[in-house]
Amino acid sequence: MRENGYESQYKQKTREPMGLEGKVDGCAFFYRASRFELKEKYVVEFNDAAVTASRTETQRIRTQSMQQSQRKHQQEELNRQLQRLMRDNVA
Numbered sequence: 393m394r395e396n397g398y399e400s401q402y403k404q405k406t407r408e409p410m411g412l413e414g415k416v417d418g419c420a421f422f423y424r425a426s427r428f429e430l431k432e433k434y435v436v437e438f439n440d441a442a443v444t445a446s447r448t449e450t451q452r453i454r455t456q457s458m459q460q461s462q463r464k465h466q467q468e469e470l471n472r473q474l475q476r477l478m479r480d481n482v483a
Contacts, residue, residue: 396460403482405417
């Protein structure tokens with residue numbers, strides 16, 4: 393791609409290599425260097441973001457005034473949502 397005037401950025405997923413060849417995918421993007429200049433780069437690891445959001449929400453649930461059964465239900469739903477997000481995705 394560089395020969396065609398493109399630059400790139402890549403972030404590999406955080407999980408361990410899988411499969412016979414031990415490859416791990418990730419997130420990549422390419423841009424034409426003659427038209428764009430990379431000014432800043434932000435890497436997002438969704439596992440970290442999910443855990444941080446979960447901790448914040450858990451604190452909110454604990455401080456709300458509600459019945460114990462309602463609090464337990466909200467915490468269980470939060471745990472289900474966290475499991476869906478924990479996929480080692482990156483951006």
